Amino acid sequence: MSKLIVQKYGGTSVGSPERIKEVAKRVIRYHDRGDSVVVVVSAMSGQTNKLVELINEINPGGSAREKDVVLSTGEQVTIGLLSLALEAQGCPARSYTGAQARVMTDNAYCKARISNIDGSQIKQDLADGKVVVVAGFQGVDEHGNITTLGRGGSDTTAVALAVALEADECQIFTDVDGVYTTDPRMVPEAKHIPKLALEEMLEMASQGSKVLQIRAVEFAHKYDMPIRVLSSFDEGDDGKSTLVTREEDIMEEVLVRGVAFNKDEAQLTITGVPDQPGVAYKILGPISDANIEVDMIVQNIGSDGTTDFTFTVHRNDYEQAKKILCDTARELGAKDCTGDDKIAKVSIIGGGMRSHAGVASQMFEALAKENINIRMISTSEIKVSVVVDEKYLELAVRTLHEVFQLDQ
Numbered sequence: 001m002s003k004l005i006v007q008k009y010g011g012t013s014v015g016s017p018e019r020i021k022e023v024a025k026r027v028i029r030y031h032d033r034g035d036s037v038v039v040v041v042s043a044m045s046g047q048t049n050k051l052v053e054l055i056n057e058i059n060p061g062g063s064a065r066e067k068d069v070v071l072s073t074g075e076q077v078t079i080g081l082l083s084l085a086l087e088a089q090g091c092p093a094r095s096y097t098g099a100q101a102r103v104m105t106d107n108a109y110c111k112a113r114i115s116n117i118d119g120s121q122i123k124q125d126l127a128d129g130k131v132v133v134v135a136g137f138q139g140v141d142e143h144g145n146i147t148t149l150g151r152g153g154s155d156t157t158a159v160a161l162a163v164a165l166e167a168d169e170c171q172i173f174t175d176v177d178g179v180y181t182t183d184p185r186m187v188p189e190a191k192h193i194p195k196l197a198l199e200e201m202l203e204m205a206s207q208g209s210k211v212l213q214i215r216a217v218e219f220a221h222k223y224d225m226p227i228r229v230l231s232s233f234d235e236g237d238d239g240k241s242t243l244v245t246r247e248e249d250i251m252e253e254v255l256v257r258g259v260a261f262n263k264d265e266a267q268l269t270i271t272g273v274p275d276q277p278g279v280a281y282k283i284l285g286p287i288s289d290a291n292i293e294v295d296m297i298v299q300n301i302g303s304d305g306t307t308d309f310t311f312t313v314h315r316n317d318y319e320q321a322k323k324i325l326c327d328t329a330r331e332l333g334a335k336d337c338t339g340d341d342k343i344a345k346v347s348i349i350g351g352g353m354r355s356h357a358g359v360a361s362q363m364f365e366a367l368a369k370e371n372i373n374i375r376m377i378s379t380s381e382i383k384v385s386v387v388v389d390e391k392y393l394e395l396a397v398r399t400l401h402e403v404f405q406l407d408q
């Protein structure tokens, strides 16, 4: 049965003329067997960074609108080149920038969100037997201004297009052949995962797994769009892949699917704050006013009329957040304001946790045996995360990977 497939190729997959020709060959294999194929491409590897450098040499504080005019050009090069490569190999193709493909966004330049895609022209081209090539990472606002979606945004374009076109599958071609139980660069025993639930992938991405851009997974989860992660470096079409799909299509529910980690966070603590209504707001209000995102939050039970409050932010925001917090501490008459940016967050994720007790204590026991101190804990239905000293990160990941038998 022929399918409608959206394929996305990242920067390394289109990093040279040879690679682009290889991508064209692969696209044609799908096209030849009768599938309708829409291809979304990133800029050639390193190109977007070069554009950022150019911008920074000219006017780093300049207007975001003009930055997007520059940033969007990387993808325009690859859609044209890939279409030319397809044409050279005898396959009719047509390229579209984000604006031409009617990828409508809000006007938040450099981090725009897709609001709607009018896929009628693309559908017409597919019906005419063409391969359609769309620039990832970019769109257009209602006034015709060019926008970009934030770094790594091509994944999101691909998923959004797949949803708009009601595709059978969204295939993300990258430099790895799927999702692993943890990062194989840290744990060589990590195992390839053939299939997992969108919700599990969402937790993995938000807890630090870098395979898929988190916003793309959010989009896929919201609209139930299956994503397949494949390597564009595999020769044929029968290599390994990971299918990230609907909960009900997962036959085997496992307790722990994977171990994710994140070294990009920093911890901030304010102690001895008056234990009164509104205190959490007084502490976090100024942080969010400064546009700093907060991840984990822990507040102690009050005693003696005071309480302690700890939260984590991205490491890049650490200095600024600490300054704001210490100002708040003075205002509130708190006892102390401290911080630490040498921390790491380690999480275990698995859909089976929903119906099984004791997973968290098994995790804590394993960490205790290795003498790893847990600084903070947070949980969701299908995840347990702990914050530990950065120096224990690798040991913690290895230990949990082994204890939950992910290497088997």
Ligand code: ASP
Pocket (backbone or CB within 6 Å): 010, 011, 042, 043, 048, 049, 074, 136, 137, 150, 151, 152, 153, 154, 155
């Ligand atoms: N070219 C853009 C970037 O490097 C978008 C992407 O690759 O997804 O961030």
Ligand code: MG
Pocket (backbone or CB within 6 Å): 010, 011, 042, 152
């Ligand atoms: Mg990229």
